[in-house]
Each structure stands twice: as C-alpha cells, then as structure tokens.
Amino acid sequence: MDSLLSICDIKEDVLNIIDLACDIKADKKEEKPLEGKTLAMIFQKSSTRTRVSFDVGMYQLGGRAIFLSSNDLQMGRGEPISDTARVLSRFVDGIMIRAIEHDDVIELAKYSDVPVISGLTNLEHPCQVLADVLTIKEHFGSFENKKICFAGDGNNVCNSLLLIAPLLGMDMSVACPKGYEPNEDILKIAQEYAKENNTEIVISDNLNVALDNVDVVYTDVWVSMGDEAEKAQREIDLAxxxxxxxxxxxxxxxxIFMHCLPAVRGQEVSAEVIDGPQSVIYDQAENRLHAQKAVLYYYLKD
Incomplete structure (x- = not known):
C-alpha cells in the first residue's frame, strides 16, 4: 500500500502533487471527490495547522475525519502498533499520524491496508514542505534558478526541505552551528537528488556563505517538543x-521569509522580519490546507 512517510515516497510525483494543489486551490477539481471516505487522524503530538487543515480538507473534499489522540487509543496503553494498523484499516480509508518517532510511522504503514500519511515525525515533515514549495511557486511563478536557505537547527522540516528542493530544481543551503546539522542519512539522499538534478546543497556555519544568492530564508523554532531540557544551551548556540x-x-x-509556525518572536526570528513585508508566513500556513487536500486526493481517490 502506497503511503506518504517521506518526500522520498513521492520523488517522481512531487510536481504532479503541486500542480494538483494549484488546481484544487483554483477550484478546478470535481467538488466532492472523497465523498464517503473517512480519514483517521492520530495525534501523539499536539497541533494547530496539521489538525485543522486535514480536518477541513477532508470536509471540503466530501469526506470526514476522525480525531484520535494517543489517549483515545489502546496504542497509548500498550497495544502493538501493528494491531492498531490492522484494525483501523478495517474501518477507514486512510490514516494520518502526527508522531514522535519516525519508526512508529513506518511500522504503522507496514501493517496498514490503507494509505498512511505522515503529519510529522522527529525525522521529517513532508506535508509541511509541500505547502512551502506551493507558496514559493505562487510567489515567484516557478522554481527555476531559485535558492532556499534554512537557518537554525537542522530539524525535521529542514530534512524534508533538503529532499524536496533538488527534486524541483532548487539549490539549498543550511546555515547552522556545528552540532546542529541535518540528519546525515537524509543529507546523503538529498545530495544524490541534487546530483541527479544538477542543483547544489551547502551546509555551513558561515552566514555569508549560506545566504549567498538566496531567494527564500526559512527558519523554525529552536526548541521543539521534546527538546525542552536543552532549551538554555540551544538558545546560546543558535543565537x-x-x-x-x-x-x-x-x-x-x-x-521572502518563511516559517512553519508556531514562532517565538525574539528568538529564531525578529518581530521586524516575521511581521514585515518580506514575510509570507500566513500564505504558507493557508497552503497547508491546499497541499494536504492534494495529498488526500492523490492517496484516497479511488
């Protein structure tokens, strides 16, 4: 069963999904393509944009979504993920999961008979970056000769951006202190994609190097859920x-400036920038809905 756990899973279809998102946003697709379909939404981590965009997206496509926190599931009390996957597959047409561990999502997809969509893990955030590149396309008209720089902690969003940028023909840099580099395995795959698509990836702790010829500056919070114990040191290192x-x-x-939100003004970004004329954060947030409707259409349509 095809699932969306990583940008790698849609390597050949990224442009098609983005075009589909554009058509859906422009209301060029049939009105209720997912009528009668049900999406189970499992949340191990709290969310605003992921929960609302998937819920509203299913409703607008004619289907329905069921919210399930870890407290609502036997999985939260020790039931094997494999059992949860097999049972939910008998009830619903798809599963979206916002999880802590990426391996849990892999296991869920392994035993599921319906598509599984990752709403975030500690390794990747594929749905977020689909919304991001949709925003970039809308703002610049194309991806040609564009370069994105991610500044700060090389986290799950950074990992997914590294994978998607070369697939769209964009260069990418990461500006981060030593010890905060993106995942090594993800970086190796991204570098392979860059070689295949004649693009460039640069990882540097030198801002002048990382920001050279950049069209998109992207950042994220320095202290994600689960990193609270490192808060003081992270603020020093990333300042x-x-x-x-x-x-x-x-x-x-x-x-343009991008941020996947929520943001901490005065930490990873100044209020002057995030609330200024170069910021496209609210277009970016809205596009979570349109990009996820495209993903839902792509995976759940008959």
Whole structure:
C-alpha cells in the first residue's frame, strides 16, 4: 500500500502533487471527490495547522475525519502498533499520524491496508514542505534558478526541505552551528537528488556563505517538543543564526521569509522580519490546507 512517510515516497510525483494543489486551490477539481471516505487522524503530538487543515480538507473534499489522540487509543496503553494498523484499516480509508518517532510511522504503514500519511515525525515533515514549495511557486511563478536557505537547527522540516528542493530544481543551503546539522542519512539522499538534478546543497556555519544568492530564508523554532531540557544551551548556540533584518539583507533583493509556525518572536526570528513585508508566513500556513487536500486526493481517490 502506497503511503506518504517521506518526500522520498513521492520523488517522481512531487510536481504532479503541486500542480494538483494549484488546481484544487483554483477550484478546478470535481467538488466532492472523497465523498464517503473517512480519514483517521492520530495525534501523539499536539497541533494547530496539521489538525485543522486535514480536518477541513477532508470536509471540503466530501469526506470526514476522525480525531484520535494517543489517549483515545489502546496504542497509548500498550497495544502493538501493528494491531492498531490492522484494525483501523478495517474501518477507514486512510490514516494520518502526527508522531514522535519516525519508526512508529513506518511500522504503522507496514501493517496498514490503507494509505498512511505522515503529519510529522522527529525525522521529517513532508506535508509541511509541500505547502512551502506551493507558496514559493505562487510567489515567484516557478522554481527555476531559485535558492532556499534554512537557518537554525537542522530539524525535521529542514530534512524534508533538503529532499524536496533538488527534486524541483532548487539549490539549498543550511546555515547552522556545528552540532546542529541535518540528519546525515537524509543529507546523503538529498545530495544524490541534487546530483541527479544538477542543483547544489551547502551546509555551513558561515552566514555569508549560506545566504549567498538566496531567494527564500526559512527558519523554525529552536526548541521543539521534546527538546525542552536543552532549551538554555540551544538558545546560546543558535543565537547568531536568528533571522533578523541584518541576516535578511544578506539574501537577494526580493527574498521572502518563511516559517512553519508556531514562532517565538525574539528568538529564531525578529518581530521586524516575521511581521514585515518580506514575510509570507500566513500564505504558507493557508497552503497547508491546499497541499494536504492534494495529498488526500492523490492517496484516497479511488
């Protein structure tokens, strides 16, 4: 059963899904393509954008979504993930899971007879970056000759951006302190994609190097759920990589600022930037709905 656990799973179909999202946003698709379909939504981690966008997306496509927190499931009390997958597969047409461990999502998909869509894990956030690149396409018109820089902690969003950027013909850099680099295995795959698509990936702790010829500056929170014990040290280490106006000035004229939200103004980004004219964060947030409707259509349509 095909599932979306990683950008690698849609390597050949990324452009088709983005085009589908554009059509859905422009209301060019049939009105209720998922009528009669049900999506189970499992949340091990709290969420605003993921929960609302999937719920509303299913409703607008004619289906329905069922919210299931870990407290609502026997899985939260020790039931094997394999049993949960097999049982839910008898009830629903698809499963979206926002999980802590990526391996849990892999196991869920292994035993599921319906598509499984990752709403986030500690390793990747594929649905988020589909919304991100949809926003980039809308703003610039195409991906050609565009470069994105992720500044800060090389986290799950950074990992997924590294995978999707070369597939769309974009260069990418990561500006981060030593010890905060993206996942090594993800980076190796991304570098292979970059070689195949004649694009470039740069990882650097030098802001001048990382921000050279950049059209999109992206950041995320420094302290994600689960990292609270490291909060003080992370704030010290990542402080030089705050996206403020001085850093934005290193990027190209006309560069845009992106953040997947929630944001901590005054930490990873200054209020001047996130609330300023270069910020597209609310377009980006809205596009979670349209990108996820495309994913739902792609995986759940007959």
């Amino acid at each position: 030089p990589f705050q996206v403020n106006q001085e850093l934005m000035n290193l990027a190209n004229d006309g560069a």
